[in-house]
Structures are given as structure tokens and as C-alpha cells.
Amino acid sequence: MTPETAYTRPRDLAEALAVRAAQPSWMVLAGGTDLMVSAIHKRVPAGILDLWRLPGVGAITEGAGGGLVIGAGATWLEIGRDARVAKAWSPLALAAREIGALQIQARGTLGGNIGTSSPVGDSLPALLALDAEIEVASVRGRRRVPYAAWCTGYRTTALAADELIVAAHLPPLAAGxxxxxxxxxxxxxxxxxxxxxxxxxxxxxxxxxxxxxxxxxxxxxxxxxxxxxxxxxxxxxxxxxxxxxxxxxxxxxxxxxxxxxxxxxxxxxxxxxxxxxxxxx
Amino acid sequence: MEPRAVGAPATVGTSLPRVDGVAKVTGRARYLDDLDAPGVWYGATVRSKIPHGVLDGFDLDPGYDWAGTGTVFVTAADIPGKNMILLIEEDQVALVPVGGRVMHVDEALALVAAPTKALAIAACAAVTPRITVKPAIFTMDAALAAEVKLYGDDNVYKQFLIRKGHARDAEFEAIVAGAAHVIEGEYVTGAQEQMYIEPQAMMAEWREGRCYIVGSMQCPYYVHKAMKALLGCGPTDVVIAQSVTGGGFGGKEEYPSMLAGHVALLAHKAQRAVKIVYERDEDIAATTKRHPARTRHRLAVDAAGEIVAIDVDCVMDGGAYLTLSPVVLSRGVLHAAGPYRCAVTRVRGRCVATNHPPHGAFRGFGAPQTTFPYERQIEKLAVLRGEDPLALRTRLALRKGDSTATSQILGASVGSDEVLTAIRDCAGTPPVRAGVAANGSPLRRGRGVCFYFHGAGFTGSGEARLAGRAQVAVVAGGRFEVRASSTDIGQGAITMFTQIASDALNVDPARVVVVDPNTRDVPDSGPTVASRTCMVVGGVVDRCCRRVRGRLEAWGREHGVTGDLAALANAYVESGAPELADMVQYEPPPGIAWDDATYTGAAYPVFGWGACLVDVEVDLDTYEVKLLRCVQAIDVGKAINPIIVKGQIEGGTLQALGWALLENIVYREGRVANASMTNCIVPTFADAPELETIMVEVPYPFGPSGAKGVGEIPMDGPAAAVANAVSDALGCAFDEIPILPEVVAASRDRWRLA
Incomplete structure (x- = not known):
């Protein structure tokens, strides 16, 4: 009677994208801070694609022209403690430091917040104000979506069924x-x-x-x-x-x-x- | 722990490490969810979605594999005894029978048990109750209007009228009319969720015709009494045992009898052990909360600022069943006039029936609801007269020899001056009125104080009627067993008993074993409620230990055995003599006279006294109230274990601060709409100011080492201090709690900003 749930934890992004393409209905798990809360109330998913600590998508790196690239897997703790974020893109650092509490900040990820796209997602207004772009990937390739065009409705986004969120790009801000x-x-x-x-x-x-x-x-x-x-x-x-x-x-x-x-x-x-x-x- | 040397210093008054502490912080302590019986099944509860109606029957979805899974389905028809949760009155059913009245949303209608929790949840979802809907009552005014009748003809569960210094209303009104000033106010306090960290949890199993129930609870003998009636069995046919309990705050005083009944019925039908551990949302939605209350208060003073009359009319929302409402209301009205001198008082209280889930016991037990009004009124008097709030309270405070609203003459252990002085001495200058936050928000700051009291132990002749007992026995290994039904629910009872017994026996604390309570092995010490465990049961344990010590020493002299008491105990057990045990029953102190008919006399054997100071800062952009400082000075008689007592005071204080500012049960058509920890807001550590605690010790001659109650009193006062502080900050009155930011925002037209 109890439905079985498939579970996969890919080793790298390529493998993750392949699973995503093959099983678009599976639930994508990042830090799990949202999913665990609703786990007892929601229908059990057919499968779980676990991206927690997926190599290659968690780093915070300097981008072209003075911008910053925050990997989707970066946690709030990492973002909140990053000196570059705090200095030049402070709304995101401040949002990160007020999300949940320490335990949530250690698990919750930027990609999870962007993907869940809750109207109360704490980082999302910061991404809007900072004019961020969201980079997504699929087996078809990569593309970037301005965050201003990302949210399409209540908890719906521009993410296609076979895509995964890879990073948020923060452009440098003009002087003054x-x-x-x-x-x-x-x-x-x-x-x-x-x-x-x-x-x-x-x-x-x-x-x-x-x-x-x-x-x-x-x-x-x-x-x-x-x-x-x-x-x-x-x-x-x-x-x-x-x-x-x-x-x-x-x-x-x-x-x-x-x-x-x-x-x-x-x-x-x-x-x-x-x-x-x-x-x- | 190595036994200490004979003649080592007493442990009472020292912060002995918690006896249960290591097990709890290392995760070794086993709560009900950690316990399993072989082959245990899981239960779940079919609940009403309708606030008021008639249960016509159930539809069972054949799509669920009832037979294949062996799932059992239990209804009221399966109850072997009387279908009721016996407490005060026989009105609350364990399961609504077909044809019976559904009284509230989330009321239990039927039960299922299945081999796994997932199956039990699925089975539950496969049951659809058929209910004919009837009009429901959600407000106290609608209850009093009684167009819909839920209880009797008037929907009033209980009412009290306590008069002092007058015989009739006309006489009272004449005195009020002669006053120089009459301050009138209406005060509203909200429901509050106990939010114990461990949800309600219980497991039952029948072996050889006897029902064994173990679970999270405050009062094993309350459950025992309820089970005898529900299961229709004798006292030895059902055994109730407490498992390690993660908090109660009153929430595990009455509801465990309901859950115990449910698992017992399921286990009976399933013929195996069945457990139920509530999910948090179910617990918040279905179990008891603090009674919401509305109080009208008139404070009449003469030109010199002396109180000439106090008039209180308090209404509480009891919810759908009577449960403990009469007792909660009783404690509410007995504290309603406050700790102030006044020759003429009239206190009226009513508790009404609504279609909310039953409200029930919660730390303070009615007193916080009536303390808030009188301390707002006293504050308004201070503002009216331009008198310093602390000086005013000191001028009017009850002292030894004064009489309360029930005409009780206060004897020993009146700490009013001590707590007020303690607050005055540490108050310092009030916060600077206006400021600007780092983020640019304009700020206004204010200070509030309050002064209050709380009766310890059961009301009036309650303790004499309860006749709480405890037993102390000499057991193998030179140890002493303390057998009492008082439960440790996190408040430190085991450690407190250990210290009292250790000192009374003059043995090392490691030689004292406080047994886990169950109704087969421990006598009925009365319930773990009403700030009575230390003062009353601790006193009984103390006397019991002294008797055991006397008997053991006498035996030693008779048999020529020498050595300390542990050595004597060892020798006694090894001699093969029958168990040396003594049982002591509580004896009320002399001179306690209480008249239940007029509600006058000694309402409580003794009162604890409290004073509180709160500084707040209001953000004028977001309307949030930030607590800058909270000082509580509480007269506890004697702190048996100062760190535990401090913990009790800090915990109760934070609960009160949360009740004042954050905690808001959102009822929608009788349903708790915010039944989750995410939305049913209680304070976190980040919301807590630095809590300063001053323990005042004015000993109570009839408590162990002078101790009196501490569990509830810290809950009573801080809400009024917060409201007084916010009123001070914004220059307008806040007479309703919680003072949510939404409430502050809606008050902007009334602000008079300094």
C-alpha cells in the first residue's frame, strides 16, 4: 500500500541533467528545508533527485566584468558569510542571514529558494533589486533568464521540465x-x-x-x-x-x-x- | 555519583545537577515515541471538520484494503464502559457516538489502527463521517445570548460572584458612586498554545485482561480515574505509567485521558499494543489551549488615591466541553482583585460554552487572564495621578495582616515589599524616549511595571480533599525510593525530590531513587499542577523521609547496628526484614478555613509574590515591539535548587512575553487556522530580551525548607508589564493582547508621541 519513492543522488551535473531529462516529474531536492516541512502532507513523489552538495554548482565565484556568480547549491550560511556578497550585493547577504535560523541556513540553498519560488522566499526580492540573471542547464544546453522574467505566477517559474538551476549571476552595480x-x-x-x-x-x-x-x-x-x-x-x-x-x-x-x-x-x-x-x- | 560523606552540607539551596539531565541531553532518555512494544500498531484519529452538528454515521472507502491490512476501526460502540472522559463533569465523550452531537472541529469521531503509521493515516483518510450541520457559536457574546444552546439553558459552565464589604449590588454601586475617580476598562486576552516540545503521545497494551497504558502526561491518576470509567474496570485492571515527558505547561493535565482512552480502545480491538503520537498540526488543532478572556474592570479611588472599590466581571471562553473550566475560572476570579488593599470588592466570573475545541489548563490557570486587567487598571491610576508606578503599587500593596478579596487574612510569607523593593533597586533610569534605528526607522521606547501574586496549591479545601500521599521505602544497596505520582515534565521534580529526600534522610543524593510514576507502584500524590509539587508533595516527601529515618535509626539501636543511614539501610535489607516503607499524607496547615458556598476565606495556603519591569522599543515603520529588558522579582519562599527555579522563572516569563506580543491562535469558524509551528508563533531565543531574575525568599513555614509554589507565578505578570510599557512608549492604552504589530499599526491615530 505504501508507494515506493525512487531516489537518486547524481555524482555530477551531467548525470543530474540526464536524470532530470528522463524523469521530469521527480521532485528536485536541494537543502530540503522546504520539502521536509511539507513531506507529511503532500503526495509522495514518484522519485527524488537529490542535488545536495552536487559538485560544481555550489561555488561563489567572480564573474565577468566585476560581477559575481553564486552557484545554485550555495547555502545561506555560505552566502551570508561571503565578504564579496556582503560588500557589493548586501541585500542578498542580509537576506541570507535572516532566513530561518542557523540550522536552516546551513541546509537551505539559493537554488532551492529560486526553484520553489514561494511568494515569501526571502532572497527573491534581493535578486530582483540586484538585477540578477538565473542560469539554467539541461541536456539541451544552457541559457540565462533575467530574474525579472523568472517568476511566471504563484510558485511557477520559467524553468523547463528538463532544466535545473545552476547559478545566479549578479551584475556589478553602477557607482553611486x-x-x-x-x-x-x-x-x-x-x-x-x-x-x-x-x-x-x-x-x-x-x-x-x-x-x-x-x-x-x-x-x-x-x-x-x-x-x-x-x-x-x-x-x-x-x-x-x-x-x-x-x-x-x-x-x-x-x-x-x-x-x-x-x-x-x-x-x-x-x-x-x-x-x-x-x-x- | 559517589555517595557523600555523612554530615556533608545540605543539598537544599544548592544547584544539584539535574538527575535526569545527562540522559536528556545525550538522547538516552526514552520518550514515548522511542518506546516500542513487540508487534506494535499505529493509531490515527478520524476527526470532525464541522464545528457543531449531529453524527449520522460513517462511510468507509472500500478502495482501502481494510481486510487485507487487518486495520481495525473503532467507534463509540466499542467502548466497554461509559463513553466519557471523566474529570469534573460527565459531558465530554471519548468518541462521538452515531446520533450524538459533534461539538467542535477536530473532535474525535472514530479511530483506526494499522500495522504502519502510513497505513493508519491512509485508513483514516478512507473514513468519511456524515454530519448534519447545526448553527455554531464562536464568540462569548453569542454564547451569552444563548440563541444556540450548547450547555444548559444559558451556555454558562460555571459562574462565581465574590463579595467583600457589601451585601447587595445597590450598596456596592453607592460606594462606587461616592468615589473621586472611577477608572473603567475592558481587557481582552487571547488563547495560547502550550507548545510543549513533545506532542501528546500514548501507547496501550492489554495483557491477561489488564490494560497497561504508558505515555506523556502530568497526572497518572487523572488518567487512571478516566480509564476506570471509560473501560468499565476496577482500579487494578488498568495501570497508567508516565514515560519521559517533554513538557506539559498544563496541556498534559486533561488531554492525556482522551488519548489514553483512544489507544486503550484500539489496543483492545486490535489485540496488540497500539501507539499514537500526534503530529504537531494535529496537536495544535485538537488539544486544549489557554482560555481566551474578556474582563470589565472598574477601579474606584478616593481623592487621596486610596482604592475604595474594585469591580471585576470576567468572561472566559470554555470551548465545547466543560473539562477544567470551572477550576480555571475559579483561580481567575480568586486573583482578579489583585494584591491590593481594598475593603469593598465585587468579582464576577462566568465561563461559557462555544464550539471551539475545549480550552483548558495552562500555566497560571486563569490568573494571567485576570492579572492583565488589574495591572492595566493600576497603571491607568498611576497615569491619572501622575504617581510613580512602583511607588503607587508599594503604597497600595497587600501586606501581612491585610485581607484579600476573599477576606483571607494574610499570615506568614508575604513578600510584597521584598519583590517591589528588588525591582525598585535595580530599575535604573528608563530608556531614552525617542531614537532612530540603524536602518533609519524612528523608535519610541517605554517602561512598564507590574505587581502580582499567585496562590500556591489547590484552592480552598482542595488540598485537604486531595489528601496527596507519598511513600518512601528502604531498598537494596543502601538506597531509598521516593514513590510519588508527581511527574517530572521537564520542570525538575525528580531533582527537587532527590534534594529534599537527601537532606531529610541525611544521605547522599545518589542514594535517593525517585521512581518513575505508575499507578501500580506509587500512591496518588495528587496531580502535577497548581504550583503544588514542591510545596505540597515535596513537604510530604520531607516528612515521610524523616519518619523512615527515625524508624531506621530506632531499628539500628534495637539491633545494635551502627553507621550512617545508608549503612543502616543496607543492614536492614540484608536482615531479610519486611520492606521498611512509610506513607505520609498531606496535612493542611492549621487555621485554614474556606467557605465554598460564599467563596470566602483562605483561598490558598500561601501566595507567591511577583514584580516585573519591562522596557520596550517600538519601531514606527514596522510597528514591531522589541523587548529591551525584562526583570522579574519573585518570592518563591525558598529555592530548593536555584538554577532549576531560575529556569522556571525564565521559562514562564518568556511564555508570558510571547503571550503578550506574538502568540495568536487564529480561529476560523471554530478551526485553528494556524496549526503549525511555522504559523502558530511562539518566541525564539532571538525574541527574548536578557531575562534578569531576582529570587526573593520569604519562607513559608509549612513548605519544605520554606518553599512555596514557583511553576505558575512567572506567567501571570509580564503581559501587563509589556502592555504598560507599550502604552507608555506610544502614549495610548493597549488593553488587548497579543499586541501584534498589526494592532500597533491600527492604533496610530491614538498615539500621543512624546
């Missing part, structure tokens, strides 16, 4: 770019976000010339707030904060759920986005 990140959760650890936000704001000659504002947990997927990004262009800090606050009104439609209320999420998102600009140092 200010970064910010905030998570507001249900408590201070082991917490699911109620609202989170990440911002990359470029300031030249005292005015905002470019901004990427991303929010999580306020829609069915992480989203950029175009209205704010346009409203702040050409404004100095204080004016940008006010314009951002005004542009936030009606910009998002968060939901009520067991963790928080729509009105709270809306209000806090507005406060945080305004604070990103007024708090720029």
Missing part, C-alpha cells in the same frame, strides 16, 4: 548605487516574512537617477514596483522618499492570511519603501 534590505517577519528567527523589500538606488549629483525597488510577500510572486521607480527619478533624497510613499498607494494588493493582514502589509511596505530613500547614506 545605494542598497537596502528589510525583512518584517512574524518573529526574529524561524520566521516567515510578512513583508520584505530590497532596493538598489543610484544617486548622481544628489538626485536619484535609477532605482530598482522589489517587494516580497505582498503578491503571488516577488515584484518590482515600477510606479515608485519612475516617481523617484530626478528627485533628491527627501523628495524621493515622499514621492515613493505617494507612489506606493495602491501600487500593491497584498492579502489577508494567518500571518498578517492586507492593510498591515500595505502600510509597512509603504513605510519601508519611503525609508529606503530617506535612509540612504
Amino acid at each position: 548605487t545605494h542598497l537596502a534590505w528589510r525583512k518584517v517577519g512574524t518573529r526574529r528567527a524561524q520566521s516567515i516574512s510578512k513583508v520584505m523589500g530590497a532596493a538598489a538606488m543610484r544617486v548622481e549629483c544628489g538626485v536619484v537617477t535609477d532605482a530598482r525597488i522589489a517587494l516580497g510577500a505582498v503578491a503571488d510572486r516577488p515584484i518590482r514596483i515600477a510606479a515608485v521607480e519612475q516617481a523617484v527619478r530626478g528627485l533628491a533624497r527627501a523628495a524621493a522618499a515622499e514621492a515613493a510613499r505617494a507612489a506606493m498607494r495602491g501600487a500593491i494588493r497584498p492579502i489577508d492570511d494567518v500571518r498578517s493582514s492586507a492593510s498591515y502589509r500595505d502600510l509597512v511596505a509603504e513605510n519601508l519603501v519611503a525609508r529606503f530613500f530617506s535612509g540612504m547614506i
